[in-house]
Structures are given as structure tokens and as C-alpha cells.
Amino acid sequence: MIRLPAFTYLAPSTIDAAARLVAEHGREAMLVAGGTDLYPNMKRRQFEPKVLVGLRGIRELRGIRGSAAGGVTIGAATTLSAVAAHRDIVRDFPALATAAGLVSSPQLRNMGTIGGNVCVDTRCNYYNQSYEWRKAIGFCMKKDGDICLVAPGSSRCWAVSSSDTAPVLWALGAKLRLVSAEGERTIPMAALYQDDGIEYLAKRPDEIVADVQLPAAVEGWRSAYLKLRRRGSFDFPVLGVAVAARMEGDVVRDARIVLGAVASQPRPSEKAAAALVGQRVTPDLIAHVADLAAGPAKPLDNTDFSHPYRKKVTRVFVARAVAAVCGLGDSGATSEEVA
Amino acid sequence: MTKNAFAVIGRPLPKVDAWAKVVGETKYADDLFLPRMAYAKLLRSAHAHARIRSIDTSRARALPGVLAVVTAADLPRVKFGILPVSQDEEALCAEKVRMVGDPVAAVAAVDEETAEQACRLIEVDYEPLVALMSIFDSLAHPETRIHEYGDGPNVHKNVALQFGDVDAAFDAAHLVREDVFFFEGSNHLPMEQHAAVAHWASDGKLTLWSSTQTPHYVHRVLAKVLETPAAHIRVIATPVGGGFGGKTDPFSHEIVACQLSRLTGRPVKITLTREEVFYTHRGRHPVLMWIKTGFTKQGDITGCHLRTWLDGGAYGSYGVASTFYTGVINPVTYKIPVYKFEGARIFTNKPPCGPKRGHGTVQPRFALECQLDKAAEQLGLDPADMRRRIVAEPFTKTANHLTVTTIGLGECIDKAVEASGWRDKRARLRVSAGPAARRSPKKRGLGLACSAYLTGAGTAIYWNDMPHSGVLARADRGGGVTVLCGATDIGQGSDSILAYLTAEVLGIEPKDVHMHPADTSLAPVDLGSYSSRVTLMCGMAAIQAAERLRDAIFAAVARKLEVSPASLVARERKVGVPDDWDKAVSFARAVELGEALHGVLAFPGSYAPPKRAGKYKGGGVGPSPCYSYSACVVELTVDEDTGAVELEHVWIAHDIGRALNPLLVEGQVEGSVYMGIGEALMEEQVFRKTLHKLPSMLDYKSPTTLETPDIHTILVETDDPEGPFGAKEAGQGPLLPVIPAIANAIHHALGIRIDEVPITPDKILKALDLKRAGKPARVGPERLPLLTFKVPLVVESAFGEPADAVVSRPFSS
């Protein structure tokens, strides 16, 4: 049996108390909510925190509040199951419900939280291995070593952002409220991340993601999320495509396209989105947009599926997601993958 | 006997161990907790190939809580292996490691964490050697030898057999096809990780509880490696949480647990992690294949020549048998008048391959069935009709001298074709490639394939004249019957089958039969739960034991009722004369009468298969009392933009001889189909540099409920004279046709050929790109190893000769 390393477990009951504990223990402490990402990593000794600050007992972190008109706020410790099943989210932000409902397995979604998924550790199949395996192949810079095994000449880590919900939240224009002992601030999703496999979060380590704020639902916005993975369950995305667009009749008035699992952070395709705006969507335009979005994607050989294949499918998925959102009907996307 | 005449046989009864399993009472090996039990961990090599210069265990020994540390120096220097010809494994490596994951030391401690921590404190000084990670590597570097033995540098086994003149057969053919295929290796992935508990008691006797499919072989190996009399060793096979061939070898961790128990004087448990299961492996061999077959215009096969190259990994395991199995079973399916087979198993620095469900036959079946599909297309024949025409003749011999008895394959094809709507759909799906279908990227296809598999190997792993299977049936005065047998129930239901057969013969209920787990001290030897042998071999032994018991009881009841024993029947828990049933005595009373007359009622049953080995060197691999047959049709869609394959339906018709319990047979068929789907589409044991690339349940892809379609099982009964009440195997054969049926369906959908498994979406897109570029729309291996096969042993083809006498075997009376 693989077991956890020893640690001290602290269970604050308020977010302020949690923030104080994190500040007090500094680098020795880590936050845990559902534990579905952290505990496997701890079992493989990717992390050996001396102190865990548990967020499960903090009531203010749980639950979905607000309304479509005024904006919905999701407590960071709300489970992915709860997000996926929430009526308002299903109705107004279907891509988010889809993405949350596609994370790993049903059991894991009952434990894993939206905050945890947004902050989920970047992945690489040189990194998500046991201590013995990593030692045998030579430790990489993300843990215990100093080189990148995917791109040996590289000075940075290329571990892959593997969140399903992050690209969707980004495309939906969501914001995050961060709380620390020093106070709190609200940032756009985009500001949470940076393109580095190790330091993929741009927030300070002592800041706790308190909640996810969705903008007020505006007439005409539609969204979709497509996920590439080998199986319909368990697997992390090896490509995620989130598309949100505001339609007026058949003309696109506003659009955002964000790709997941193609870099160390969600990657917006601004050019592609811009190409849609003000246009009537046609198959030719979709093909053009798909090229623009997929062009910069540079998957590497560190996830499931070959990276040339992931690149090929990026184009297909962008086209399908755009078609689904902009009302060109079913073009092969299954209902499970598209909302 | 007609089907209606049975009381138990043929009924969809629950398994006798089902209740314990659904309430969580079944004790698997890791569920055993003994007083004072210590926990052990193995230190495994981080090098794929290296010499061990020294091992320093002092820091580990000093760690509080550590009870014992062992290396090869603490064990007798005796090598072992499942096959007598491949004694090349060590419980702990002494001089050399041959793969990442090879065990080099072990620690017993008060708990698992301490043992693991201590392992990290052991310092091993390695001198790295060149790691050979592929067949091509190993053949290109004869100067680096993984083992000193074998049929050449890094060649474990090289075989060549020829039955008749294949060149003449090809000359006579209308169409000769040569195709090359590759089948990637895969792991069994049993849900239960291997576990063992050893207790070397103070009386000097050793008991090992282990999740093993082969307690008898483990027993033999423990005696040899621990240099302890077998008489003082007891091996108990705990209920196995999934085997599929992965728990069929004796393993390092079993031996080490015993030695650590000897040293600590405590029971010692060792449970492998999932990653260690991937290193322990013995899974499907990666096999490269070249196959040349001649066909007449009508689709008859004129002759076939097959070459296979097996990537064996670091140790022998069952590899010699695996090598033969890639060649010798093929001729029992279709009429193949002349046949030539050349095969070689190559050592590489990877976890050893061995027997996985369908042992050695799955890979060539994929090749042959895909090639048949290509030939049918070229000849303008319907693939089902063509196969129907060439089904082998029952009760004849094959080119390679195997005796086949009943063959239900024709009926299987007919039923699968009918149930799937093959004729209508094959035509309709092709036609529907019209404007509407063109808009959708999802293309639908239907594919078919067939197969055969052995019902138990005709020869034992070590040569001997003893039974392959023994059963002891003891009646108790309460009317219960205890059945002792060395077979392991690995989920296939072997305990249940033995209970059903005993109950049927004695006219009692399965609930009245007490089954005990395989225990070398209590039960007669059964060779193990492998090669689909248990239902037939243990079943026949159980019937014999039960019949002997019945005869004894009948003699006593006949005396009491003053009738002839021949007039008695046993049914409804009674023994009596059918026409005078009021006077029938209860079974319990009958046992008392029997015991009063004979003394204790305990009777053995023994089974050994008919001696039908071909009279040539190598003729011992392939014979089986009888062969099962399957035909499979798969309907699927392929997304031509993403290459994603979605299975819609699988229809499979299986010639089971007789379904002793249709529910269990269906379960075996469905499980086989599932495993075939995984291998066809996603499972692969592959390596990165010198390491297993994906040693986890997340990264090694096993299909979930969402990838598994509804499976429609059709059972065909042929009542084979060799089997218990006519039964043949079901646990392995039905896996075989699934993989080529999927490949053939993908071809039907898109007009592309993926000549290697797994058939992944990227290979499909690659083939479509080739098709669009006007090139041959095929993805598959492009080169073959340079290896000189042996000069073949040339033997006359026995094709079409009448079968050797059936139902003639040792111990049968």
C-alpha cells in the first residue's frame, strides 16, 4: 500500500484563521481541500509538507450563492459534483457544469473542489510518478532535480496545466477572490496563472482562493467545453477547449477561446476569438478560426497521446466548439463533451 | 443424456462464493492479519541492466523498527523459473539486475512505512551495463548478453517447424498475401495487487498464503529455492482478486516473505504496490509477425507460413511455451493443409512477459484474421462466408498433428452473423456513405473475426506421469460432501463448477458441497488455474471422485433396499429406485449406510489428458483434450476527424461444448471481450528510456463502463466427448476474435488498415492522411528483425487424418 508521509493537520473553521495559519507556517504548510490532487502527489513524495491546513471545515468556503442576474459566486471548497449539478450553473454557464462534470471520476468529483481544480498541480508524465521511478530516470526540475526531461535544453519546466474548469472560467470572464492574512483581493482568472510548469500560479503561496465569481449572465452568451482524453472517466484533459461567445442573431458580438492542457497555464487564443467578432459564422470562418487557435499550441511529449496528435485535434475541437456555440449545429461533438 | 435430464448442470445458479464476495467476507491475501505480523518491502533496481558491485544494508538494519534485512547473500544461491528449461530467476538478484524493478534486497519491519523507509537506506553500488530495450537492440548487440543461456546471444528460444511443402502450396494459390503485424504488450492489471503472507512456525514448518493461480508450482519452487523439504511447506492459495495469467509464476516476493519469516520468527506480509505489479508483469508479449498465406479463388487456404518475434523481457517465465503458442494453435481453426512456423523469443531489459489470457495465441490470431479480411476483400468474398467455408473439420488432425474433436465454429459464425444483422448492415453501411453520411465525421463499420483456443494444455509444465488434476470427495454423515482440489478460484468460478458437478452426480444441492481453497496440505495436486484447464481437468476428476462415492453409497443402499445398485438413482437429496421412490432413503442416511458398509467414504478422482502429443520435437505444445471456438462481430463508429473509436455493439458466439452454468460462461465471455477491447484500443505496456512509461492505473488505460459497449453473448453447445458433461473452456478463447474484429470494422468504416495494436486515434488519423495522399492506407510495422531462424524440422502434414481415439486417457477407470 502506498501511504502518506507524516504531517500535522490543522483544521481552522474560518477562512481568516486558515490564512493566519498559512502565514504562520510559511513554506512548511500546504492547503488541502478535497485532497484528490494533493494526497496522490504526497503519496508519491512530490510534496512532503510538515503542516496541512485543511479547508473542509470552513463553512464560508462551501456553497453556491447569488443569482444569474447579479452574478454567481462559488465557494472554493464546493465540490465539483455540486458545481456540475447546480441548476443555475447548468442553465447559465453550461460549459462550466460540463467541465466540472468531466473531471476524473464521480467519486473524485464528490471530494474534489472547484478551488482545487483551479489550482490543480501541473502534470507531466516524467513528474507524476513514484519517488523510485523519478529517481531511476533522473529527477526533474519540478521535483528534486535540475533539468527538464521533456525538453532537456530548456531552462524552464513544461509540465501541463491540467484543469478542466480553469479554461472555462477564463473564457467566461470569472474572477477569483484571494484571501491572505494581509487582506483580500479579487483578480481575473488570467491573473492567477503564469506559463511555468513549477510556478504556474501567480498568486502568493499564502493566499487562499476563497471563491470563484461568475459574471452576471448576459443575454446571448453561450459557452462550450470540449475535452480530449483517452477514456470517459478518470483521465485528465490532454486538451481542453473552452469557447464562450455572445451572439446577436447569427452574428458574433463577443468571443473568447481558451485552450487547456496545451501549456503550463490555460492559453487564450485572442486572435482566433477576434476573428469571430462581428462575423456571421460560416464553415470557412470556423476553419480559419480553428487554424488561428491551434497554430500557437505547442503540446510536448509529456502527456497521454502523441503530441502531434494533440495538435491535430486542437484544430478539430476548436472548430467543433465554435460551431456548437455559434449555432452551426452538431458537427460530431458529443453531448457529453459539449455544453 | 439430454439437457433436461440434469438437475444442476445448465442452470444459471449463483456461484458458491458469491455471498461472501458481496458482503465483504472473502479474505484475499492482503486481508490476512496475523498476530505479531511483520511487513516487508522489496528494494528494486533503478537500473535496467547493471552489475551489482556491493550492497550496504547497515543503515537500514540500524533503523528502529526494522526486524530483518535480506539480500541474495542471505538466501541459498538457487535459481528458479516456472519452466524447467528456463531456471533463470533469483528471489533477490545476486550479481546482476536485468530490468528496472528487479528485486535486490528486502526489509521486514514492524510496519510497512518503516520497511519502505529502510529500503531507501540500503545502498547498492551498481556498474551500469548497456540496456537493451527492444528486439532490434538485443539482436544488434550480441556482445551484451542479458543471459548466458538460450538459443543464441539474447535469443531465448528459436523454433522452426514445417508440416508439408508450403512453397508448393503458394505456387498452387490464386492469391498469395504477405502481411506484417505488430501486437503491443499489455499487463493483466488484476484489481488485486499481488500479496503473500508467510509464517515459518516454530516447529520448522512453513505456511504461505498467496494470491497465486498455481499453488502447486509455488510449493515446488519454495522447496527448491529455500532448500527446505517440500513436506514441510504448505501453500494456501487465497481467493485471487483477478489473475488473467499474472499470478501464474512463482514470484520473488513469495520467496522473500518466507525467508524473512524464517529470520524474524514472525508472520511476514508483503503486498505489492500497483507499480510493482507492472514490474512483476508476465503479461502479453509484444510480438512482431510476418504471415504469408495462399488462397484459392474461392477462399480456401492452400498453405500458411508464419514468423513471430517475441519481445520476452528480462526472464524466461513461460516464454518457451509462449513462443510455441504463437504458432501451433492457429491450424485448429480453419483448414490449413500445409503449415510452416518459425518463432523466436528475444530477451530485453524489461519486465518479463508471460501468459496473459489467450497466452501467445492472441497476437497471431490478430494477424491471421486481419489478413483473411484483406484476402476476402481482394477475392470479392464476404468475410463471413469465406470463413464459414474454410472452418476446420471436426474429429480430424491438423497439419501439425493436433487432434480436434467437436467444432462449433460454423454455427458460431452463423449465429453471430444473424444476431448482428451482418448481411444487411454490411451492405447498408457501405451504401450509406452517401451525402448525409458524408456530412458527419462519424463513420460506421462492422467487422468479424473468429478464433479457437485450447481447453487445457495436454502436457504438464514438468514432465511426469501423474494426474494433472486430483479431487478428493468426502461424504459426511450429515449428507454434506467436502470437495478438496488444488485448483484456485480466481473469480472464474472453479469452486462453483466443482460443487455443481459433484452435486449433479450425487443428486444433492451445490450448497451441500463444501469447497475449500487450494491448499497443498489438504488437497490433491491440481496444476493450477491457467490454460483454461480447470473446468475440464478438475471437472473430470471431480466427476470421477463423485461417481466413486456414489457407487459406494449405491452398493450400501442397494443392500438395504434389496435392489440392484444399477437400479438406483440419486436425486433430490435422496437415493432410491425411480419406480419405487417412496422407499428412497435420504442422502444423509445413504451416507451412513455407506460408511457402515465401507468405512470412511472418501474417494479420489484423477485426470490426465489424452496422450496425443505429436511425434516430433515440440509436439508437446498445442495438444489439448478439445478446443473452444468463437466468432465475433463488432459494430463501431470512427470519428474521421479525431480518430476516436466508439464501440456500439459486440456480438459473440462461443462454442462452449456445454454450458455447465450459462451465467458463468457468459461472465467469462463478457470479461474476455472486455479485455480484448482494452488491448485493441488502449492498453499498452510501453517504455520510456529504460523505464515503464505508465506504471499506474491512471496512465495505463483500462476501459471503464463508458468505453465498454453492450456485449451480446450467444452460446453454442457441441457436447464434446472429452469434456465434463460435454463442456469446453470459456475463459480465454472469446478474447481472441474481438481484437481483429475491431480492426476489421475500422477498415469497413474508413477503408484503412491499422496492422498493429493498440489501434489508437493517432494511428487512424495517420492512415487517413496516407489515404488522402493516395498512398496505401495502412499503418503498421515497417521493418522486421534480422534473425536467422533454425533450419525447420520438417514433418509430414497430418491434415485431414482422422482424429486419434477420443475419450482414451490415463486414470479414466
Add this chain to the structure above:
Amino acid sequence: MKVRVALNVNGESREALVPVHKTLLEVLREDLGLTGTKHGCELGECGTCTVLVDGEPVLSCLALPVEIEGAHITTVEGMAEGGRLHPLQQAFVELGAAQCGYCTPGILLTAMALLAERPSPTREEVREALAGNLCRCTGYTKILDAVELAALRMGRQEART
């Protein structure tokens, strides 16, 4: 550091003095003697160790007892009531849905949670609910059949009472 955890398991109050980093899986099996809960990977990748916490299927290999004190935990040992099998257990027995039986406890509990929430699920809903439980023996067919049969019987029972 050992902590005393008070757990409600199958309706019984159980206490254990365990290191805080010991998972629920380990505590159930090693400290409470409830070995009906199995494990196949200990990393949340197979579903074998599923138990119910307040009626929801969770992975006991990734849950800490300290995090679920006070919650109601159901393991396979707690499914049968008063010596009577749960209808799911009965259906699994009758239809041969347990082969090696190793994934069975986790699947039974996951299915139990499904039927509590959705008494007559479609086959696709059963597939979705069980998508986090790997089984290597059955091809899932008999498992899906058994869940459907249990749902049918439970529905009838409901209608009668």
C-alpha cells in the same frame, strides 16, 4: 503524531488512535478490522476503495479520518441489514456480477448511492455512475444488469409499502 478519531461506521461509533496521516482506507482495514474495503492503487485511480460518506461515494484512499469525523460512513459490511442482503447484493449474487469480487464492494456502494438518489436509473445513468469503478473481470455487463434488477425490485418494494 497520533490522534484519536471517532468515526461512525455502519451505524456504530468506533474510535481509533491513529497517526493523522493514515487514510480512511488504512484505518478501516488495519485498525477497525473492516477488510471488506479493498484497494487497487491507493491513488484515486481505480475506485476499488469506494465507501459512502454521508451517502456519497468517496475514495477512502484519499480521505483522512480527521476530515470526516462525525460523518456517517458506510462500508460493504454495513449494506446488509439484520442478516438480509441489500437488494443490490442479492442481484449481484443472482446474476453473477461478482467474479473475482475484488471491485465488488466499491461498485455495490457506488450503486447504492445511485439508487438512493435515482431509484430507476437508465442504463446510461448506471454507466455514468459506475464510471469511476474499474472492473477487469466482468466487462461490466452483468454489473449493469444487476443494478437494473435491484432498482426494479426496490421500486416494487417501495410500491408495496
